[in-house]
Amino acid sequence: MEFYRFDRESGRPITKFDSNFVMSRIIQTSGNAHIGCMHIPANGVVGYHQAVSPQLMLIMTGAGKVRSGNDDFIEIKAGEAVFWEKGEWHETISKIGLTAIVIESEELNPSAYMTSRESDL
Template sequence: MEIYQFNKETGKKISKFNSNFIMSRIIQTENPTHIGCMYLEENGIIGYHQAVVPQLLFILNGEGFVCGDKKEYVKVQFGDAVFWKKDEWHETKTDTGLTAIVIESEELNPLSFMSAR
């Protein structure tokens, strides 16, 4: 399990095309990619299972705990991105609720754009 950051502080100011915003780049793919939004209520859980493909979980709101193969839980909150490799066992749970975006694709390489926490 690896944890990355995508918060505002890790982004870069964009001024191209007369723009004025900060972008935290996340990933770029050429092959099929599944992207979804997950809403975990209070005491919600994404049960312990193996990743079918590499996946990134981006915490947008709330906080919770994630683990990998070793079942050692790490606290995550807004701005954290958790990466699990294909076939890696993992779980996500929360006491208070959280909202997250999940990206699943064979070609995920978070180190391409994000720095590790």
């Protein structure tokens, strides 16, 4: 399990075409990808299971905890992302609820675009 950031502070200002915004790069894939939005309610859970393919979960709102294998749960919040390899056992829980974008693809390599959160753990 790897942790990344996509919050405003991890992005770069874009001014081309008279623009004024910050872009946090996430991923690029040339192959098939499944992208969905997950809505976990307060006291919700995504049960313990194996990742069918490499999976990147980006927390958009709310907060929760994730774990991999038999490891302890680790807190995750909006602006952060978690990456699981294919076959990795994992679980997500949330006391307050969270909304996340989930990207699944055999070609995911988040470290090519995103800032690691490792220094924060």
